[in-house]
Amino acid sequence: MPESSATPQRPLPVGYYLDNFETVLGTVRERYEDLLAPAEREFLVAFEALSIDARRLYVRLLSRKGPIFRRDRLQYQEIAENLACDELEAAALADRAADVELRSILPLLLRAELGAMVAELNPDGVSSQMRKADLIGFLLESVDPEHLRRAVEDRVDLLRLRCLEPVLVFRLLFFGNLSQDWTEFVLRDIGLVRYENYELRRDLRRFPTRQAVDDYLLLKQSRGLVYEYLSAEELEPAVELADWVLERLDQWHGVARRSADRIFGEVGRALERQGEFHTALRFYESAVEVPARERRTRVLAKLGRIAEAIELCEVIGGDPRDESEIVFARRFSHRLRRMRGEPVRPARRRQRPESRRRLAKRDGTVVEQLALESLACEGKQGFFAENWLWKSLFGLAFWDTIFASVAGAFQHPFQFGPLDLSSPSFRTVRSQAVAERLESLRGDPCPGPDLMRTYEAKRGVANRLVSWQDELRPHLELSLARMAGHHLAWVFDRLSRDLRRYRRGFPDLFLARDGEPSFEFIEVKAPGDQLRPEQIAWIDYLNEGGIPASILHIDW
DNA sequence: TGTAGCATCG
DNA sequence: TTCACACATTCTC
């Protein structure tokens, strides 16, 4: 296992971090120059005019906590810091943080330094026992701000990085998200993460217009604000912001749509708790993602608008977005009709194979593990499978399809999969390849060796679906030794139609057994834990395809 | 003075 | 470090 050795084959070149940053700048310029705002163009010009030391310092500091630093903490062998600082200041890429409020500066001082300042500026304050945060609070309260500022300036020189907004935009344009950053390069280069060598095409950009970029950033920021407000129980500003987003709903670019949706969902929920149903309804009506329609229906019912609620149930039932919507539409409309006094025939409960077993409860061990141990006592071999098993099998079986060249699917070299992996378009766009792979699996009574070859060849390569932990490998092998290709194809056919929707709800345990077929799946249910819609759906689907799946109820 | 928790780096 | 997922607990009807 070469990838487990954490040491790099070769030390990284001096200034590697600047090389990486300039790779990003170069890529962004090449792909997105037409979308860059003046401030971003100016940054590029200013940055390129800097000496190598100044550029290095800027990038070094970009990946540190910041954005304000003590100048005495900027020490790098490969950089002449003083010259670099001056240069950055002259280029307005940094300043001395002169206008920054003291409460953001004081934490940069050591506790001992703060203690000395207290002794000097306000000897009455007892500083020896106080914690750092208290010292800062004490100084801010009891010392004249001007005195305090001068005392700070006597002790430390500061440097504040500027122009971080353009840098954020560059990061967004390069990665297509804000969850990845410059460390991706290093992690790859020292062999910590290995990425598939997929084709990078230039033909479809993640951000087609400047508006897409701005909307993405703006709504991401708004969403963060809304979360802050709500967790501080400040409903009004949250609603105000959500309203502002709602008013411009049809002008937001599609890439920002998800953030808007989250805002509506969260704010709607908070309003519901306050009993402000009408306002909540407004937001739910504009949200697309599950469970917006369910919330809408429930609110309508609470408002006594029963006919509308029933009608909405019909709509949801006619075009459900996931399994929870199917179950909800059926149950809730049933309930409403019954409350209205309409004659409703009780739904026939579908029979599912189930059994029951009494176990000794043990703290620190999950119920699935206890069930597994109990079954092992009877000689039944098995393991905890849940979602990882099927996702991994699918990831291996469809490796080439997942990383196949598709317009817009791969935007940079650090992806765990194509951008549309979790959407229905994954299958529709690659329908030919998926159909062929399913067909070949159906005709393969023993797909194990083929999949394990892929396992060996790709071992450790980043793939959103595949788990590479060593201890899982024998489990993978056991399941492949027991399942035939048509079993896999049956599951993959459903799974591939919408990974986001269908990747949940697989049964807890895989169990080897005698008989035909020589395996089964078990969903373990402790008292009080009820079957969820997606679990029901998978259990029924598995049984329909000749894959035994049953429910094991546990009593303590 | 011991140490847990962090920031940093590769 | 957030996010998705599964499970547990508490509340309400």
Place this chain on the structure above:
DNA sequence: GAATGTGTGTCTCGATGCTACAAT
């Protein structure tokens, strides 16, 4: 049955040095 809370994994690592804090 519904709402709310909790825990876990995700392979995003390991070594190093610094600091705050509290135990001595």
